[in-house]
Amino acid sequence: MTHASFRVHVDPDRCQGHNRCYSVSPDLFELDDLGMSSEVGAGMVPAGLVSQARLAVANCPEHAISLTEAPEINPKINTEVQP
C-alpha cells in the first residue's frame, strides 16, 4: 500500500536545547550530552506519530524542526526506523 509518509528533521544550527520536541515526542527525538536535539534515525515518522511530529514543530521556539512529506514509502528505509 502506498500512502504519504513524513520525515522530521532538527536543524542543529537552530536548536538551542529547549527540549520541547523531546518532551512532546520522545520516540521521534533524542538528546545529546549537551541537551541538543536531533531526530531518531533517519527521521521517518511512523503513521501513528504524525500528530506528535506536528506538535513538536508547533512547539519549537526556535523554529528548528521541519516536517516534510516523503514522496512515497520506501519499505527499506521504513523498516530501519521501526521503534
Place this chain on the structure above:
Amino acid sequence: MTSRHPPVEDFANDFDHTDPAWVADPYPIWDDLRQRCPVAHSDRYGGTWLPVTHDLVSEVAYDHEHFTSRSVVVSARRPGPDDLPAPIGLSPPITSDPPFHSIVRRMLLPAFTPTPTAALEPFTRELCRELLRATEGRTTFDAALEYAQHIPVRVIVRYLGFRQEDADMFRSIIRLVLEEVDLPVEEREERFTEVDAFMDAQIEDHIAHPRDDLTSFLLEAEIDGHKLPVEQVRGTMVLLMIAGIDTTWSAIGASLWHLAQHPEDRRRLATEPGLMDTALEELLRAYAPVTMARLVATDFDFHGHPFKEGDWLLLPFPAANRDPAVFENPGQVRLDRARNRHAAFGLGRHRCLGSNLARMELRVALEEWLARYPDFELSDPNAVTWSAGQVRGPRTLPVAILRNGS
C-alpha cells in the same frame, strides 16, 4: 514596592520598569505600546529602549553584532572599565558574547540536561511536601512566602553543595540584586561585595573538600586543558544562584495566583494529569517572569530609531508571549493550548540554561500543591504584591484553603 523614581505618565517616551503601574500590571502597557510604537524609549537609567512585539524581541535576541550581553540587568550602573570586558563579562555565560559564550555554555550544559535534573526531583518533591506539611491545619497563609519562595532556593543550594541553612541569606541578597535596581550605586556595590565574600568562602571549602556537586563540577571543569580562573567560577556561581531562584519562585507563585482565581483550571489540572505538560507551558507563556536586557554595542539605526552604543535595551520575553500576531487570544490562559512557541526561557543562544530544572520544579510544586490543596482562592486579592524589576512574580500571595486533598 514604592519606586524611587517620579511616576511615569507616558510609557512610550519615559517608561520605567520599576514604576508601580508597570509592577502591578504590565500587560495593558505592553498591549498599548505594541499598537503605538512598537519600540518605546526612556531617558531613565541613562537611556533605555523597549521593543514589545515578538518579531522585534526575536530579532534582538538573535543579533549578537549590534547588541552585547555584557550586562543583563538594567540599573543606574553600567559595566565600568574595571569589570571583565566582553566577551566574558562578570557572570559568564549570561554576560558573555560569542565566541567565548559558547565555550562556557558547552561546559555548563551537561549539568542541566533532563538526566541530572530528574535526579533532583525526589529531593524537590519531598521538600514541597515538607513545606505543605508546615501549613497543615491553617485556613489562610501566604503561598509566595511560605511555599513558592523556598523551593528553588533550596534546590539550587543543594545542587551547588551549600548548607540548607544558607538559603535564607541567599534570598535576601537576590532580592537586593534583582529588585532594588534603583538603589544608589554605592549601596548596590556593597551588596555585591557580600555575595563575593560568601562565594569565596564556599570555593575555598570546596577546593579543600571536593564533593559531588555543582561547585566542585565548576572548580574541576577545564577549557582547553585549563581550569577556570576563580573569579569566573565565582561569577558563574552567583549567576546560577540568582538566575535559578527569583525566576522559578516567580513562575510557581504566578501559576498559583492564576489557579487561585480559576476554579475550572484547578479542577481540570487536578483531575486530568495528562494536561500538565501543555498547562505548564501555557502558564509559562502567560506569566513568563523574565525580561532580559542588552547593551547596544554600536551606533546603528534600529527600525528608524537611533540606537547609540551603550544604550540599554530591555528584552521583554513576557511581552513577546502576549503578541496577538503569534498567539491566538494571548490574554487568555488555555491550559490545553497545543501550539505554543512561547519565549519564556528566551530565544537563541542565551536560552535559559536551567529551563529543564525550572520546569521540573514548577511541575512538582503544582502537583504537590494540588494533591494537598485542590481548592483554594485568594484570601485578599488587594494584598497581593508583585516584584519590581526584570523578574516578575507575586511576593505576597495570601490564599484561603477551601478544601484539603485526600
